[in-house]
Amino acid sequence: MGQLLRVYALSASCVRLDTTTVSSYADVSEEGLLQLGHSKDHRPDLPQIKIALATLDPFGVPLASEVLCGEKADDPVYVPLVDRVHQGLGRAGLLYVGDCKMAAEKTRAHIQAQGDFYLCPLSALHVPPATLAQNVEAYLAAGSPLIQVVREAETDQPKCIAQGYQTLVEMSVNEGNQTIHWQERRLMIQSIDASLAAQSNLLQRLEKAEKAIGELMVRKQGKPRLSNRVQVQEQVQSILSSLRVEGLLQVSIQEAVAEQPVRVYRGKLSVPRQIWSFQVHAQRDQQAIERAMKVLGWRVYATNQQTAALGLSAAVEAYRDQYLVERNFGRLKGHPLSLGPLYVQRDDHRVGLIRLLTIALRVVTVLEGVVRSALAEQRQEIAGLFAGNPKRRTAQPTTERLLEAFNEITLTIVSGSGFVQRHLPPLSALQQQILALCGFSSAVYTRLNDDS
Numbered sequence: 001m002g003q004l005l006r007v008y009a010l011s012a013s014c015v016r017l018d019t020t021t022v023s024s025y026a027d028v029s030e031e032g033l034l035q036l037g038h039s040k041d042h043r044p045d046l047p048q049i050k051i052a053l054a055t056l057d058p059f060g061v062p063l064a065s066e067v068l069c070g071e072k073a074d075d076p077v078y079v080p081l082v083d084r085v086h087q088g089l090g091r092a093g094l095l096y097v098g099d100c101k102m103a104a105e106k107t108r109a110h111i112q113a114q115g116d117f118y119l120c121p122l123s124a125l126h127v128p129p130a131t132l133a134q135n136v137e138a139y140l141a142a143g144s145p146l147i148q149v150v151r152e153a154e155t156d157q158p159k160c161i162a163q164g165y166q167t168l169v170e171m172s173v174n175e176g177n178q179t180i181h182w183q184e185r186r187l188m189i190q191s192i193d194a195s196l197a198a199q200s201n202l203l204q205r206l207e208k209a210e211k212a213i214g215e216l217m218v219r220k221q222g223k224p225r226l227s228n229r230v231q232v233q234e235q236v237q238s239i240l241s242s243l244r245v246e247g248l249l250q251v252s253i254q255e256a257v258a259e260q261p262v263r264v265y266r267g268k269l270s271v272p273r274q275i276w277s278f279q280v281h282a283q284r285d286q287q288a289i290e291r292a293m294k295v296l297g298w299r300v301y302a303t304n305q306q307t308a309a310l311g312l313s314a315a316v317e318a319y320r321d322q323y324l325v326e327r328n329f330g331r332l333k334g335h336p337l338s339l340g341p342l343y344v345q346r347d348d349h350r351v352g353l354i355r356l357l358t359i360a361l362r363v364v365t366v367l368e369g370v371v372r373s374a375l376a377e378q379r380q381e382i383a384g385l386f387a388g389n390p391k392r393r394t395a396q397p398t399t400e401r402l403l404e405a406f407n408e409i410t411l412t413i414v415s416g417s418g419f420v421q422r423h424l425p426p427l428s429a430l431q432q433q434i435l436a437l438c439g440f441s442s443a444v445y446t447r448l449n450d451d452s
Contacts, residue, residue: 012089014057014318016325017081017098019074021048022333022354024342033347037071041333041340049342049350051332052077053325053358054085059369060324064088065358067351074101079110092116095305097318103302109173109180117305119315122186126300133295136188139165140294149189149313162316164189164298166307187301187312195297202292205243206284212239213251213282229255232278248288254279332361336400367438368399374437382437384430405430411448424448 021039023046028034034047041048048070054063064084066077082096092115096102100123111118149162167186172179216235217226226232232253240246255278301319303310310318333340337357344350372395375382381393385401405428412423427435427445435442 010056010059010061012056012091012094014095014097015063015085016055016057016060016322017052017078017096017102018322018325018329019050019052019077019101020329020333021050021070022340022342023048024350026342026345033067033069033350034342035070037069046341049354050074050077051329051354052081053328053332054081055325055328055365057321057324059365060328061365061369062328062358062361065354067354075104075107078102078104078107082107082111082114082116086114086116095119095310095318097322099322105171105173106175108171108184108302108304109175109182112171112182112304113175113180117303117310119301119303119305119310119318121319122300122302126302132188132298132300136190136295136298137291139188147312149316151317160192162189162191164312164316166312182304185303185305185307187303187315188298189301189312189316190298192297198296199293202245202289202296205245206248206289209239209243209245209249210282210284212243213249213280216280217278226278229253229278232280236280248285248292249282250285252281252283254281328361328365331364332357336364337361364399367402368397370439371402371434371437372396374439382430382433402434405434 019040021037021041023039023041023043024034025046026034028036028047033049036044036047037050038044039046039048050068050070050072052066052068052074054065055061056063064081066081066084068077078098078101085094085096086092095117096111097119100121102118103120103122103126108118108120144165146163146165148160149164150158151161152158165188167188169184169186170181171184172181174180213236216232216239219225226235236251236253240249240251301315303315331337337360339354339357342350342353344353371382375395375397381395382397383393384390385394385397385405386392409425414421414423424446427442431445432442435444
């Protein structure tokens with residue numbers, strides 16, 4: 001049997017880190033990997049295993065993986081994963097991109113100490129929303145310019161997808177017996193689409209609050225009657241808090257008292273009863289709403305990379321490509337590798353299965369990346385991959401569709417007394433094109449007759 005080894009020179013510059021969970025229907029054991037925890041599959045009732053993955057741009061090729069107990073937190077996972085990548089590639093100066101769980105100060109300090117770089121969003125624990133809103137409002141009030149992040153749209157017209165500015169923060173973290181000092185860039189970035197969606201959501205919440213306040217004093221069956229001003233104020237505050245529109249509506253409460261006659265029985269004196277009524281009105285504070293609109297859609301990103309190497313626009317584009325590692329998780333847990341749910345019963349089998357499938361994931365990502373790179377270099381598109389639309393062309397084919405093009409191939413072997421005959425159907429033009437894009441000769445296919 002012949003053997004083929006191909007080596008691909010992938011430039012190591014950006015590594016993406018993330019975690020996921022894989023559920024199982026097996027039983028939980030006290031010392032086992034399967035444990036109950038926060039499920040990313042939305043199945044908190046099932047035990048799970050946690051997987052951490054490091055992938056290399058631009059193809060998303062897996063570099064390292066960690067298999068952990070299902071109840072483990074994400075924060076401590078990143079340092080050992082970074083160390084494995086650093087040791088495996090044998091070089092410094094890599095950019096590690098992750099979500100807010102990678103933003104722990106010790107993780108950032110560790111990456112800084114080994115001569116690498118990081119890019120990650122900061123959570124509300126690092127920068128409270130009120131602090132972020134105050135900083136953005138002060139920056140905009142000063143009339144300082146914003147950096148526009150522009151991307152070419154399908155209509156060939158440039159489109160602004162984000163805008164923002166940056167500040168510098170001096171960082172100091174104690175790690176072991178040493179104190180690590182460095183300068184961190186804080187990128188204040190507003191996504192245009194996220195801002196528009198947040199503004200629309202705010203207007204909807206304002207409408208709901210106005211409607212709820214307007215119906216506050218409407219009598220309904222089973223609805224308790226508000227008999228004093230304190231109760232009315234509590235209900236109003238509850239509505240404003242639940243819909244997160246505090247400070248955006250000016251609410252006035254007017255009260256009036258009326259006497260209600262009481263029916264007299266058996267000669268008793270009629271004593272009128274005082275009934276308090278309230279009228280509640282809500283009016284929008286337009287200035288407060290405008291100020292709130294300006295600070296919607298903002299998020300803080302942290303990096304220790306220099307501006308010349310990673311500008312604000314490049315940082316936005318780098319983080320928006322985080323879907324590459326998420327796509328790997330989708331392939332690993334779903335089609336075509338189908339890891340989840342786990343049905344194997346032993347922990348060593350579970351770890352072995354995950355390791356094996358991550359090797360298959362490397363093949364899937366490299367194949368796709370090589371074909372897409374070849375199409376980009378040739379400035380071509382490939383047709384015939386879509387069964388329902390054979391004329392449809394694409395420059396971004398997936399590995400799954402490329403492999404489907406070879407589904408109908410059958411090797412026929414006819415053996416009899418003193419002879420063996422083998423037959424392979426000829427390759428179609430599409431199949432020959434795919435092999436050429438992968439860098440293979442058609443002889444790889446025709447030799448199957450001899451190898452079999």
